[in-house]
Amino acid sequence: MNVHEAITKHSRKQHEHLQTFQELDDERERLIQEAVDRCVRGEPFTTEAINRVTARIIEHAKNGISPLRQFVSEEMIQDYIARLQEK
Numbered sequence: 802m803n804v805h806e807a808i809t810k811h812s813r814k815q816h817e818h819l820q821t822f823q824e825l826d827d828e829r830e831r832l833i834q835e836a837v838d839r840c841v842r843g844e845p846f847t848t849e850a851i852n853r854v855t856a857r858i859i860e861h862a863k864n865g866i867s868p869l870r871q872f873v874s875e876e877m878i879q880d881y882i883a884r885l886q887e888k
Contacts, residue, residue: 814865815865815866818861818864818865818866818867819865819866819867821861821867822858822861822862822865822867822868825854825857825858825861826858826870828854829851829854829855829858829870832850832851832854833851833873833878836848836851836873836878837878837881837882840878840879840882841882846875846878847875848872848873848874848875848877848878851873852872852873855870855871855872855873856872858870
C-alpha cells in the first residue's frame with residue numbers, strides 16, 4: 802500500500818468514526834430535549850436513556866478521536882430549567 806492509499810484509508814476511518822459520534826450525539830441531544838420538555842411540563846422524567854447513549858459515546862471515543870460527553874442527572878436537568886426561567 803502506498804502512502805496516498807494509507808492516508809486515504811486513515812482519513813476515511815476517522816470520518817466514519819466522527820460520523821458515528823455525531824449520530825450518537827444527536828440522539829443524546831434529542832433525549833435531553835425530551836427530558837427538558839417533560840420536566841418543564843411537570844411530568845416525570847428520567848435520564849436513563851440519555852446515559853445509555855452517553856455510555857455508548859464514551860465507549861466509542863476509546864476507539865478514535867471523538868470527544869467525550871458526561872453523564873446527566875435529573876438534578877442537572879432541573880438546574881438547567883431553573884437557569885432558563887431566571888432569564
